[in-house]
């Protein structure tokens with residue numbers, strides 16, 4: 001049974017036959033993730049609207065895509081090992097909007113609330129206030145990734161979750177270090193790439 005599955009699986013992947021699987025790139029460690037395996041901790045810098053300036057330059061219009069480090073709508077997933085400490089330096093790089101960062105459960109598009117509140121934060125992990133910090137402000141967000149599973153890193157500000165201001169966050173057993181995966185199928189090729 002196992003041998004048969006092992007033979008079939010690569011074929012199914014090659015032909016794109018697995019339902020619901022979004023094409024994902026190789027896991028990588030971007031410049032803004034620093035692992036410390038000895039301490040079982042990871043430091044990350046996440047900038048809200050990191051790409052706003054790049055999109056201004058490209059189109060000479062204000063984009064309606066709001067992002068974290070150039071990613072949005074789940075087109076990037078950050079994966080961290082279960083039990084590790086996560087220390088996020090959060091910076092609002094927007095030219096005009098307030099933003100926040102919150103660990104939440106996974107939401108389907110249709111069930112996303114208009115805004116997230118403090119009670120929606122998994123492990124109480126969110127930047128205060130949920131309505132967002134102001135442009136050029138910073139917050140430190142520290143928590144332990146205590147339970148494996150799939151989560152969001154989302155902006156709690158009014159309408160931002162439904163507008164796509166979220167990325168995937170997975171806590172996984174047996175991972176050796178924190179990595180990121182870009183979901184190429186959800187990343188429009190005409191958009192500038194995310195933060196390397």
Ligand SMILES: [Cu+2]
Nearest residue numbers: 099155160165
């Ligand atoms: Cu936001």
